[in-house]
Amino acid sequence: MTVFQVTPSDLKRSKEVTPNWYTVKVVKVYDKPSSKGDSKNTVVEMEILNPGPFCGVPLQKSFNEKAQGTITPLAVACGVTITPEIEATGFAFDPTSSTR
Numbered sequence: 001m002t003v004f005q006v007t008p009s010d011l012k013r014s015k016e017v018t019p020n021w022y023t024v025k026v027v028k029v030y031d032k033p034s035s036k037g038d039s040k041n042t043v044v045e046m047e048i049l050n051p052g053p054f055c056g057v058p059l060q061k062s063f064n065e066k067a068q069g070t071i072t073p074l075a076v077a078c079g080v081t082i083t084p085e086i087e088a089t090g091f092a093f094d095p096t097s098s099t100r
Contacts, residue, residue, distance in 0.1 A: 012057045023049045024059065029096045040065045044074065044095055071095070 024046040031040050041062045048057045063071045075093040076082065082091075 009058070015054065015057050017048070017054050017057055017059070022054065025049055026095065027058070034064060042071075042095065 026044060027047050028045040029042065031042050033039075034041055041064050043060060043062050046059045046061070048054045048059065061074070063074075071093060072080075072082070074095060075091070078093075078095070080086075080091060080093060
């Protein structure tokens, strides 16, 4: 029978986070193939910084290259301002080079 070694990180990952706005730190960004293998997912791993019961809880969000607009809220949180010009032309965003 398997003996599970549950780490402090595992315990944090198992917490159910109450929906709210949280300050996070981007810990890691990487690409991986989609489950069908026909596109690429960009995975952003983050950690909650707010003091309290969820401090240190890791979060993960995937963005698929076939639905690039879904990364807009992250880009805005990282300092991209959506102006009328950007609404007309679009924008490029690299989550690995954000300063916020």
